[in-house]
Amino acid sequence: MPQAKPPDPIPGARLLFSLDPGVSHLNHGSFGAVPVPVQRAQQRLRDEMDANPMRFFTAGLHERVAHARRHLAAFLRTDSDGTEPEGSALVANATTAASIVLDTLRLKPGDEIVSTDHGYGAVSMAIARSCRESGAVSRVVPVPLVSRDEDVVDAVRAAVTSRTRLVIIDQITSPTARVLPVRALIKALRGTGVAVFVDAAHAPGSVDAVPGADFWVGNLHKWAFAPRGTALLSVAERWRGRIRVPVVSWEDGTGFPGALEGIATTDYTGWLAAPVGLFVLRTLGVAAVRRHNADLAAYGQQVVGAALGLDPGALPEPGGDDPIPMRIVPLPARTCPDYEATVALRQRISDELLAEVAINFWNGRGYLRLSGQVYNRAEEYERLAERLPALLRHM
Structure with a gap:
């Protein structure tokens, strides 16, 4: 897997949203975020x-x-x-x-x-x-x-x-x-x-x-x-x-x-x-937004995966011909033994790391799902990667 690089931000895109700036909103895929216009x-x-x-x-x-x-x-x-x-x-x-x-x-x-x-x-x-x-x-x-x-x-x-x-x-x-x-x-x-x-x-x-x-x-x-x-x-x-x-x-x-x-x-x-x-989507450029979001999600996956000690080749690819704005990172088995544990972990990440992510329990294992959207920046994924391993060690 080639090393992913964060895309250049789309000028002005972040200002279109009223999201809490003190939180890293890395889960656009669940509920979206409505632009101010x-x-x-x-x-x-x-x-x-x-x-x-x-x-x-x-x-x-x-x-x-x-x-x-x-x-x-x-x-x-x-x-x-x-x-x-x-x-x-x-x-x-x-x-x-x-x-x-x-x-x-x-x-x-x-x-x-x-x-x-x-x-x-x-x-x-x-x-x-x-x-x-x-x-x-x-x-x-x-x-x-x-x-x-x-x-x-x-x-x-x-x-x-x-x-x-x-x-x-x-x-x-x-x-x-x-x-x-x-x-x-x-x-x-x-x-x-x-x-x-x-x-x-x-x-x-x-x-x-x-x-x-x-x-x-x-x-x-x-x-x-x-x-x-x-x-x-x-x-x-x-x-x-x-x-x-x-x-x-x-x-x-x-x-x-x-x-x-x-x-x-x-x-x-x-x-x-x-x-x-x-x-709004057309004004930003549909193709530009799709590429930006897919590239940013791929970067986030690699940064967080590396922090958890995962080989880049072990990170699941989405497949298909079209890049998509979501990626998953397998979590250590001990941290998510069941569905209830994934809910608890997601809440702790929200409360303690001030980051909103999705965590799904699928086929006996927990997977952290990251989204990329035009309001996100590379440093948000980097900050999560820096702090997540310590939280998981204390689970």
Whole structure:
């Protein structure tokens, strides 16, 4: 593995955020951070709503939501040519979308859902509940942390049987920061009748969307600078008339996507302000931000890994053709023997080192996940690397 170097900061980018300067925010991947211009745009919308709630909710609100959705869908291009924004709907997040998709399938006893052991925890919980209630079966495919794309496709394809109804695959995995071969898997399953759901929670703003899935969802509040609670669910045409809406509201009769987006008196201001996040991203330069963040995450991984005595070659690579803004560092086994220990360690790092990180417990081991974002600097990772070993020794 070549020695990573920190990228040059993007001029002015750090000033766009209102984050506490006394804390190293190295976990953008969990909850994101909303730029000040987006915060202000949302506040103006809230002021408008509170100045005249009747007018806000009854005078063209759903047309405004649809306009915002079309803007976001055109940027993400989740369909084959980017010309079908009516094939997408705004939802709260990827976890919400997973439950919508599972409910839509109307699973029966003996039906099967195939996923990998790199899946997001809340989605795995949704699968488990759906199987308990329907009698369906969950088949989890183990994928080694380091594996070739073709081996991943072969393993998932081999798990598919005549009873498989749905395959769920992450575009970028949350616990392991891996890029999975979504495009190749969609191609491998084409013509089988098995639906493919791509959980692309970390894709918008960091990598391109992958078209061709039956269902694709991406959170815009992580890497696309939208307010939290903003995600786009793209649905293939054959499924749109069958989408099961979890909340029946006055828009129910409009069908997809309006029935999903019409949630009575919810706060729509985040969705309406989301295009401002894309404006900020484009102003900074989409390609420049992606490269900066990926390079910074790689640098942080190497600096922290070296401090823990790990050989650079032992640090997991994300794989795939697109660099991503997250990397993981394996932690000593004694420090994270179980999930509860990872929670405790993350809290101690926050309290004692004034650094926010993600720590995931995956396949019996703890992994520290570092993110890179335009507000981060190399010295934040260096400071964590300097102080983390002593904390781990005292665990």
